[in-house]
Amino acid sequence: MALAIQQLINGLTLGAVYGLIAIGYTMVYGIIGMINFAHGDIYMVSAFIAVTGFTLLASLGVSSVPLALVTVLVLSVLFTSVYGWAVERTAYRPLRGSTRLAPLISAIGMSIFLQNMVQLTQGARVKPIPPMFVGGIDLFTSEGFTVRLAYSQILIVIVTVALMSGFTYLITKTSFGRQQRACEQDRTMTALLGINVDRTISLTFMIGAALAAVAGVMVTVYYGVVDFYIGFVAGIKAFTAAVLGGVGSLPGAMLGGLIIGLIEAFWSAYLSAEYKDVATFSILILVLMFRPSGLLGRPEVEKV
Amino acid sequence: MNGVHNILNVERLSMRFGGLAAIDDLSLDVPVGKITAVIGPNGAGKTTLFNCLTGFYKPTVGSVRLNHPQRGTLLLETLPSHQVAHKAQVVRTFQNIRLFPKMTVLENLIVAQHNALQQASFFTLAGLFALPSYRRAEAAAMEKAVNWLTRLGLIEKADTAAGDLPYGTQRRIEIARALCVDPILLCLDEPAAGLNPRESAELNELLMRLARDEGISILLIEHDMSVVMKVSDHICVLNYGRKIAEGTPQEIQNDPNVIKAYLGEEDADEELHAEVAP
Numbered sequence: 001m002a003l004a005i006q007q008l009i010n011g012l013t014l015g016a017v018y019g020l021i022a023i024g025y026t027m028v029y030g031i032i033g034m035i036n037f038a039h040g041d042i043y044m045v046s047a048f049i050a051v052t053g054f055t056l057l058a059s060l061g062v063s064s065v066p067l068a069l070v071t072v073l074v075l076s077v078l079f080t081s082v083y084g085w086a087v088e089r090t091a092y093r094p095l096r097g098s099t100r101l102a103p104l105i106s107a108i109g110m111s112i113f114l115q116n117m118v119q120l121t122q123g124a125r126v127k128p129i130p131p132m133f134v135g136g137i138d139l140f141t142s143e144g145f146t147v148r149l150a151y152s153q154i155l156i157v158i159v160t161v162a163l164m165s166g167f168t169y170l171i172t173k174t175s176f177g178r179q180q181r182a183c184e185q186d187r188t189m190t191a192l193l194g195i196n197v198d199r200t201i202s203l204t205f206m207i208g209a210a211l212a213a214v215a216g217v218m219v220t221v222y223y224g225v226v227d228f229y230i231g232f233v234a235g236i237k238a239f240t241a242a243v244l245g246g247v248g249s250l251p252g253a254m255l256g257g258l259i260i261g262l263i264e265a266f267w268s269a270y271l272s273a274e275y276k277d278v279a280t281f282s283i284l285i286l287v288l289m290f291r292p293s294g295l296l297g298r299p300e301v302e303k304v
Numbered sequence: 305m306n307g308v309h310n311i312l313n314v315e316r317l318s319m320r321f322g323g324l325a326a327i328d329d330l331s332l333d334v335p336v337g338k339i340t341a342v343i344g345p346n347g348a349g350k351t352t353l354f355n356c357l358t359g360f361y362k363p364t365v366g367s368v369r370l371n372h373p374q375r376g377t378l379l380l381e382t383l384p385s386h387q388v389a390h391k392a393q394v395v396r397t398f399q400n401i402r403l404f405p406k407m408t409v410l411e412n413l414i415v416a417q418h419n420a421l422q423q424a425s426f427f428t429l430a431g432l433f434a435l436p437s438y439r440r441a442e443a444a445a446m447e448k449a450v451n452w453l454t455r456l457g458l459i460e461k462a463d464t465a466a467g468d469l470p471y472g473t474q475r476r477i478e479i480a481r482a483l484c485v486d487p488i489l490l491c492l493d494e495p496a497a498g499l500n501p502r503e504s505a506e507l508n509e510l511l512m513r514l515a516r517d518e519g520i521s522i523l524l525i526e527h528d529m530s531v532v533m534k535v536s537d538h539i540c541v542l543n544y545g546r547k548i549a550e551g552t553p554q555e556i557q558n559d560p561n562v563i564k565a566y567l568g569e570e571d572a573d574e575e576l577h578a579e580v581a582p
Contacts, residue, residue, distance in 0.1 A: 175421040175442075182404050182415045189402040192358055193416045194389030194485055 002145040007265040013153045013222065015261020016160035020215035021238035022245065022253035023167070024208030030184045030248045031204050034100070037107040038087055040235015041114035042209050046080040046216030047226040048118055054129040054220070065132050069155075069221070076213045083114075084209025085202055093198065111232070118228040126227045133221050156218045163214060164254060167207075171250065180204060184248075233277070237264075240284040246297020255295060310371060311336040311489050311521040312357075317366035319352050319545075326352040328545040330366075334489070334538075339515050339522045341532045343556075344542035345565060350525045351399065353542075354491050357523075358396045359385040370394060372488065390419050395482040396491035399525075401474045405467025409458060409477055412466050413449035416484035421445055452480045456510065472503045479510070489521045490514070496528040504531060511535045533557070541565065 021043050028036045053072035062068050091110045095102045136150035171177040182190040183200045191197045219234075220226055241260045245252025260280055267279040287294065312334035319327040327349045334340045342350050355361045357368055357380055368380040370392050378392045388394050404412050414421075421441050453459045456476050461469060466477055475495060482490055495511075496504045512535055514520045526532045532539065532553070539556045541549040543565040549556055556562055 175418060178407075178411060178415050179418050179422075181407065182418075185404040185406060186402050188360075188385075189398075189404070190415070191385035192389055192396060193418070193481070194386050195415070195418050196386045 002140070002142045002147050003269055004266075005139075006145070006147045007269045008262070009147070009149055009153060011262035011265030012258065013156050013261070014264060015241075015258035016156050017215045017219055017222075017257070018234070018238045018241045018260050019254040019257025020160060020163065020211045020218075021234060022241040022257045023250060024212050025239050025242040026245070026247055026250060026253040027180075027204050027208050029242070031180065031187075031201055032092070032096070032103075034092070034103045034107065035239065035247075036087075036092075036205075036208075037104070037235070037239075038091070038110035038114060039208065039212060040233075040238065041111045041231035042080060042083055042087065043212040043216045043234055043238075044226070044228065044231025045083055045114060045118060046076045046209075046213035047220045047230060048122055048127070048228075049076045049079050049213070050217040050220040051127050051129050051226055054132065058130045058132075068132065069217075073214065073217050076217050077210045080209045080213035080216070081206040084205040084212075088202055088205040093201075111235075115228055115231065122228065124228060126225050128225045129220060131224060133224075150222075152218075152222045156222060159214060159218060163211065167211070168250070170207075176200075176203065237277075237280055240280055240287075242294075243284060244287050244294055246294025249294065249296045252294055252296035309335055312371070312523070313369045314353070314357075315367050315369065317353070317356060317368065318364045319349070319356055319361055320364045325545050327356065327363075330542070330545065330547055332540055332547065332550075334521060334523055336371075336521050337515060337519045338537040339511060339524060339535050340538045340540065341524045341526055341536040342540050342542060343526065343529075343532055344548075347544075348542040349545040350542055351493060352545075354396055354493055354523075354525065356381065357388075357394065357491060359383055359388045370489065389485050389487075393486060393488045394491065395485045395487040395489075397475075397478045397482055397493055397495060399493045399497060401471070401478055403466040403474055403477055403481070405465065407466060408463050409453065409466050409469070410446075410449055410462040412477060412481050413452065413484045414445050416481045417445040417448065448484055449480075452483050456480045471498050472500065475499065475503075475507075483514075483520075487520060489523060491523045491525075493525045494527060495524070496526055496531045504528065507531065508535050 021039065024039045024042070025036060028034065028039070050072050053075050054068060057068045057071060062071075087110055091106045092103045095106055133152045133155070136148050136153070139147040139149055141147070171180060179190070179195050179200050180203075182193075182195065183197055187197050190200075219230075237260055238257065241256035242253050243256070244259060245254070245256030260283070263279055263283065264276045268276045271279075310333040312332075314330060314332040314334075317327055317330045318325060330349070330353070342353060344350055352361065356363045359380070363381050370378045370380050372378055372392060375391065380388060380392060380394065383392060404415065407415070421438075450459065450462070453462055456479065458473065458476060458480060461473060461477075466474065469477070475498070479492070479495065492511075496507055499507060508531055511522060511524070515522055515537075524532070524536070536553055539551065539553055540547060541556060541559070541562050548561045548565055549559040551559070
């Protein structure tokens with residue numbers, strides 16, 4: 001029982017992170033109908049920016065953990081959104097209007113490019129951050145097992161919930177949100193109403209990257225280490241989460257993230273930690289076979 | 305050719321797709337504050353003309369000059385799509401309706417006022433924090449939308465998803481949405497298609513009011529001759545991408561070239577008259 005509750009906590013934390021990354025996939029798919037395979041690597045870049053930031057602040061003698069965290073979050077969000085913008089501008093926009101496959105291949109190329117860039121400039125070894133976020137709350141002990149809620153987990157859940165509500169408000173209530181949804185439904189018509197579609201797409205990429213950046217900082221805080229390859233696995237898992245929730249659906253991305261996180265946590269605890277990725281990707285295959293529109297996605301109905 | 309009285313001058317416009325000239329050396333003046341109809345058999349190049357006006361196609365040859373009362377002469381063919389609506393204030397509707405089906409009717413009309421809102425919101429920042437300047441702009445946008453919905457008899461439908469409404473209603477919403485952009489030139493591609501006789505009569509009334517009361521110039525593609533002959537001040541007839549006649553409804557009804565294009569060589573002008581008669 002205690003183990004199950006511990007894994008529930010761990011799973012929700014992990015799921016929150018996947019959910020944040022999955023939103024980037026789902027938003028981009030919604031607006032331009034492509035899967036941005038470089039999105040996982042954008043997340044990886046943000047984690048590296050976080051490591052650099054934390055190390056820099058530590059060497060400058062900043063000892064206040066909240067101050068360091070807020071500074072790094074802001075820096076990482078800013079720089080990572082610029083990455084998101086640049087990727088769209090250089091790798092996808094020139095291919096708009098060509099075949100559907102072209103931007104997909106370009107995305108894979110961009111993913112490899114980002115990985116190699118970080119590997120070359122930062123080295124291939126695992127990078128740690130100075131331990132800053134240790135400790136937690138011991139909830140209870142039973143059967144010799146202590147259920148522990150780490151401070152970093154509380155942080156992840158609070159930040160994710162806050163971010164999700166802000167983001168939902170942005171999409172449903174603001175002028176930008178309306179413009180974004182209009183572009184999803186009919187880009188041509190949106191342009192003919194005087195809306196700058198290219199700018200909307202750029203902003204979508206930047207917001208997706210910003211959310212991934214928050215996820216990147218959180219993961220850095222949570223695990224304390226990063227390497228240039230984390231983007232690939234996290235990206236594919238977040239993509240699975242997006243597909244599971246229904247690609248194009250924002251609540252679906254969050255729900256899919258949570259489910260994937262929970263499955264991974266419970267699978268690791270009760271079956272096999274080595275094969276946890278097998279569980280995740282089996283789900284991807286099953287969803288694609290039996291419910292391609294996902295849990296919350298609506299199947300495409302062709303009107304005749 | 306007098307620029308002051310024409311809102312639009314289409315000059316020697318050609319649009320070729322490979323060997324096919326969809327529009328061939330077309331010159332056309334659209335008088336300001338009037339209703340101009342473009343008619344012609346299927347494939348005459350009418351929709352292609354609209355596509356050239358609104359930045360969809362870059363014309364192979366020729367120019368489309370818009371005489372904007374405040375901004376001077378604008379070359380529409382050089383503007384990107386969104387600037388045609390934003391800067392030149394030229395808006396079009398489509399033959400097959402293109403509303404945002406998952407948004408409510410009201411949202412459809414608010415999206416069309418996006419640029420005003422975006423400026424007031426400093427690119428969403430003020431919108432996020434709901435500052436007074438943004439709330440004022442939003443209230444103004446809402447007021448304009450409600451005004452048009454009321455005038456077009458759509459106000460009860462304001463909170464319904466646009467895609468769930470009947471065809472005739474969707475057509476009116478599309479026009480209402482176009483009006484929210486504050487157009488000086490409104491291009492309507494077959495607005496009467498699929499409307500029943502009552503709806504079609506209402507549309508006639510609306511178009512005439514827009515031109516007369518709001519001073520909006522209207523360019524109309526239409527197959528329904530009962531609409532064309534009733535509302536148009538000026539008619540331009542296209543066939544195979546070329547202009548074959550231009551004039552008032554009376555002149556067009558009696559033009560031998562038009563009768564030939566519509567009905568073939570046989571002297572069947574009575575049939576056109578029969579179709580045209582109200």
